[in-house]
Amino acid sequence: MGLDMTALLEVTGLTAGFGSTPVLFEVSLDVQPGELMALIGANGAGKSTLLGALSGLVQIFDGDIRFDGRRLVGLRPERIVASGLAHVPQGRRLFGTMSVERNLLLGGYRRHDSGVRQDLQRILRYFPALADKMARDAGTLSGGEQQMVAIGRGLMARPKLLMIDEPSLGLAPKIVDRVMEIVKEINQDGTAVLLVEQDVTLALEIADRGYVLEDGRVAMSGRAQDLRRDPAVRKAYLGV
Amino acid sequence: MSQFTQQVILGLLLGGIYVAVALGFSLVWGVLNIVNLAHGALIMVGSYITWTLFVNRVIRAPLLFTFLLTFGINLVIVSLLLLLFTADFRSVTTTYSGAGLHLGSVVIPYIRLGGLLVALVLAGILWLILNRTRIGAGILAVGADRDAAQLVGIDLRHLYALTFAIGAAFAGVAGGIISTFQSITPTAGDPYTLQSFAVVILGGLGRVSATIVGGLAFGLIEVLGQSAPGLGSGYANAIAFVVLVLVLIVRPRGLLGRLA
Structure with missing residues (x-):
């Protein structure tokens, strides 16, 4: 182990967007191996766009993305997933007319190793509620259960970094707490997490560090506990 | 009654042919979002797998553009066939072509019965591919949500090419069935594009069972329509399409269709 811990994900000067319109401007951030990073910011700040750019769905105009020692810019989404970066999109985006089990198996689409079945069991340990719903169409589950399937589908790729976009969206507070607990648990089991979350209190509670995105730029960053106490963050996002 | x-x-039996003809058409429409006007030509020639990479380029193109492109492919294939085989009528005649199964006064021509059975086997194969294989899961995923499919690691270009190839291959088998009871010419496939379209609309998009129901129903409507008192065979298509419109008014998604 050297002293120079290399970042798992390192984004440098990233400008990205749609068509010819940038949404992100020179964003730089990093995620260390095993870290739980929160990405917070108002609606339209560019959080989802950033995740889209990292997973190859959003056009990149300038800047660099390095992940686990390789350059991601210009790679097609399926190559990025295969390199160990999984993205659980906002709104779950499950395949609603397919069974829960098939949705989860699709998460491991690129994998050909024998551990797929084992990982299915691992996911059921995180989400025991899904055990007796494996044969149901994913679209018939409750919002909370669908979010569990979405996270499980992401985990099935065996990512080194799991990006989760707004897992609390549309869920009852009790369910949100449960989902956040599991996200923390997944992280403690060794998977780095990049969590985009509107519920800033919750996000900064479980995160190690955080970045605040404003109008497509990084406005602030630091340890989660410091951000929680920061007057500007409290005023803008915590409503106090 | 026996009449x-x-x-x-x-x-x-006619419906069985429509099932065979429409399976590949429905798949390509449902997953690639292409109403493939070249389907009839594909039926006539079998699988033109090499075209797939070409079609790949218009996946995200506007509907009109895909119409233009697939119509163009249709013209090209038909012209090639005209060059290769000329416009002469040709037919496949077997020793049992005229024979049939007699059940009282009802006759079931073997050749058409065979066609129906092959169609149902085809439908079964497609169902198995879609619902029991990894590739099938990928195809359905792409049809349901392109971005989400990419995020789980599905290579869109590969899946598109594969889907179009499967559609073309199924068209080819349907062409084989048709050649056993109908004279073939390079342009004889064109009506089947229209029939495929009608079958998919009638049955609904996105499920194999919908294509089976749509195909059988369309064949039934056509035959019963033309045998109705006071109407001749010239009305068969007209009646079928009137029923199609009526069904769509009541069930816009088709008989068994899922929300796309």
Whole structure:
């Protein structure tokens, strides 16, 4: 182990967007191996766009993305997933007319190793509620259960970094707490997490560090506990 | 009564052909979002797998553009066939071409019965591919949500090419069935594009069972329609399409269709 811990994900000067319109401007951030990073910011700040750019769905105009020692810019989404970066999109985006089990198996689409079945069991340990719903169409589950399937589908790729976009969206507070607990648990089991979350209190509670995105730029960053106490963050996002 | 039974049987047999013809068409439409006007030509020639990479380029293109492109492919294939085989009528005649199964006064022509069976086997194969294989899961995923499919690691270009190839291959088998009871010419496939379209609309998009129901229903409507008192065979298509419109008014998604 050297002293120079290399970042798992390192984004440098990233400008990205749609068509010819940038949404992100020179964003730089990093995620260390095993870290739980929160990405917070108002609606339209560019959080989802950033995740889209990292997973190859959003056009990149300038800047660099390095992940686990390789350059991601210009790679097609399926190559990025295969390199160990999984993205659980906002709104779950499950395949609603397919069974829960098939949705989860699709998460491991690129994998050909024998551990797929084992990982299915691992996911059921995180989400025991899904055990007796494996044969149901994913679209018939409750919002909370669908979010569990979405996270499980992401985990099935065996990512080194799991990006989760707004897992609390549309869920009852009790369910949100449960989902956040599991996200923390997944992280403690060794998977780095990049969590985009509107519920800033919750996000900064479980995160190690955080970045605040404003109008497509990084406005602030630091340890989660410091951000929680920061007057500007409290005023803008915590409503106090 | 036996007259009616005979018509129903003929209708279902014709419907079987429509099932075979529409399976690949429905798949390509459902997953690639392409209403493939070249389907009839593909039916006539079998699988033109090499075209797939070409079609790949228009996946995200506007509907009109895909119409233009697939119509263009249709013209190209038909012209090639004209060059290769000329416009002469050709037919496949077997020793049992005229024979049939006699059940009382009802006759079931073997060749058409065979066609129906092959169609149902085809449908079964497609169902198995879609619902029991990894590739099938990928195809359905792409049809349901392109971005989400990419995020789980599905290579869109590969899946598109594969889907179009499967559609073309199924068209090819359907062409084989048709050649056993109908004279073939390079342009004889064109009506089947229209029939495929009608079958998919009638049955609904996105499920194999919908294509089976749509195909059988369309064949039945056509045969029963033309045998209705006071109407001749010239009305068969007209009646079928009137029923199609009526069904769509009541069930816009088709008989068994899922929300796309």
